[in-house]
Amino acid sequence: MTTEVRVLQPDDWDRWFSNLELAFGTREAAEEREFDRSVTECERSIGVWDGGEVVGTAGAFSFRLSVPGGALVPAAGVTMVSVAPTHRRRGLLTSMMRRQLDDVRALGEPLAVLTASEPAIYGRFGYGAATQRMSAEIQSARVRLQLPPGAEEIGLRLADPAAVLPRCEELYARQVPKRPGMLARLPGWERKGVLDPAEERGGGTALQCVLAERAGELVGYARYHVQPEWVGTVPEGAVRLRDLEAEDPAAYAALWQYLFDLDLTSKVVLRNRPADDAWQLLVSDIRRCSVRVEDGLYVRPVDVGAALEARTYATDVDVVLEVTDDFCPWNTGRWRLSGGPKGAVCARTDDPAELTLSVRELGAAYLGGVSLGALAAAGRVREERRGALAQAATAFASPVAPWLPHGF
Template identity: 55%
Template sequence: MSSSTTRATSVPRAVTPVRAPVWDVRALLSEEWDAFYAAVLDAFHETEPAQATALWRRLGEPERCVVVRDGAHLVGTAGIFSFRMTVPGGQLVPAAGVTMVGVRPTHRRRGMLADLMRHQLESLQRQGEPLAVLTASEAPVYERFGYGVAARRLSLDVQSRRLSLRVPAADEVTLTLEDPYAALDLTEELYARQVPARPGMLARAPGWEHLPLLDPPATRAGARPLECVVARIDGRAAGYARYTVTVEWSALNTAQGTVRVRDIEATDPRAYAALWRFLLDTDLTSRLLAPNRPVDEALLHLVSDVRRCAPTVLDSLYVRVVDAPVALTARSYAAPLDVVLDLDDRQAPWNRGRWRLSGGAAGAVCARTYDTPDLSLDAAALGSAYLGGTTLTELAAAGRVREHTPGALARATTAFASPAAPWLPHSFCRSLLSRL
């Protein structure tokens, strides 16, 4: 890579003005929470058990919610949860969890969603929040607002009776069934130990530890209540799994049960393997569903026949870079990097233009430059690459990144990589129960 002193200079492109808003987006009044939440349910055509509504009321941040009114009615909504998210290098970075974005059916296709997202993005920039993240109910919606798929999830549908599992040193692991609530402090401590190791994981603030335990009877569809198994090695907790079991019987009185894995965390490979063997060997079951696992799930290297796991990769976490220089310097890089990025960001004109990013494993600096760009990309492509789960090379193959300096793409791809695939262990979308 040539140094900045030898590069040609040119003026960064002019900023295209953002269109004027059509709708008046305003802050939610504290007494309007019930009406706000009712509007969210209407937008998603949903009803909800009281247990779930009570939890979202406790977790909600009304002061970070905005609405659009039409007369006396709330017809558009958007909210934010205040998170800290792991980025490559293990740092926890403030990230706005965008949630409860909806427009009542009577007011769709009128530009209201665009105004809500624009207002929210500008507010985040003023507040100094470098990243926004969301999970999308409809995948095509958010790329036009600069969000890119940064983490994917692996969904497994395992024929558990038709495979075997390699379990190293199984005799060293002790498993105990424990009440999920009684074991909560222990399981949260194990979860917190995993957070720095994987980009995309969220440090759970007080109250969020109850989200994985959400288990309204009305949503169980015949399953038993949520169960928890804890793995210990030499008396110390080394992992846990939370799951439900549904048992159905055929006309021949044969059990055809299903284990549905809510979450599983382990700090030791022995505990990890022992927990999976326990789940796969559950009596009266022949199927295991794990709808949200990281794409580099180690289970696929323990089973005798990966085809019996029917792995399917789906989109999960979308990332929006709100403040490009702050976000790019908040993470570290897997290899030395010196690159000029030409960023096209139509929704956030303060990001638009050329940025010199220099750094490595110890950190980075990012500043505006007039130098000739090495790579050009848009905001959604940068969001996709930010956590290291989507490579710049694959984005370039799709025409989403352009290389101007030979070799810059390969070097930047190596630098942006993460040793662990990014993953969001649980959604923060309030339309959640079907995804747990």
């Protein structure tokens, strides 16, 4: 059986995307499918063809990713990866990953990132789980919030989500450098936040948007659905939060109080929030919030030196890293990282190794949410010089948990 990997042509998009849906066992709503078509970068997408049939897909988006220190670093957003069930275990995925990472390197992007449908797949290609996402079901009828000063001064008003989208996007853009893992949205990507196909509401309301304002200035917003539910004659509806961003603690808390107080509801349901989301420190009873944390964004350094130079470090650091990278061997070797809060330099060296790790562990620790110390405790990082692990682990840490606000 002969297969060929080639760049996606726009006229082939429907067949290409249908293979993706087949592999995932889904069928997207027309609104979402149109969005996916509009943001697909065909020149960065590839298909595996067997005769006239598409049997494999993979794409990439030209993202900029926030890293510790606030820089927005070019990153290939790996997406739409699939292999037809008739062509599994024949090396198609490996061939697409090989082609893709070679292309990313040629474009000079230091990083590749993805969200994994199956985490076990991507570790062998050098991707490490670097962020977490938190979900929760808060019993808002029984949990109270302790609001910080100034929350009572925030004005709240409902608005059409599409009509106020430009204002919300401006606020979102200001938040991106503040938290590693967030994406600077490309033109057209702002629409993702207001996609609202009726067939996927599950009986809930159309998308709602509440704005938080201070003296006429937008300082926060939340987008959500309300899911009505009655137990006998008792209302037990759910507020299903889609997005929430705020400039300061007062606006943030005022938005959460609004969500807690919506009539005919008894719970607030979250599906993707930062692991350190501050509402957890405002609630009166965290045990009634059913918090769960799972993996989020996977990060792969494509150019180790450029990637480590692109971020800053919490404290001064001077350490020699021995990196192994079987899939991208140009990264293998010893690298001296010297830097601190104002910047860093990372270059090849012949000096003795002080920490040994694979590129997968480096990707996991890169955004500051996974401790090098924890990876060492799991046997995935080895300390070669006494004290090097503590110094590097402290330097790599982020003061806020890295977080990917939406999939791609």
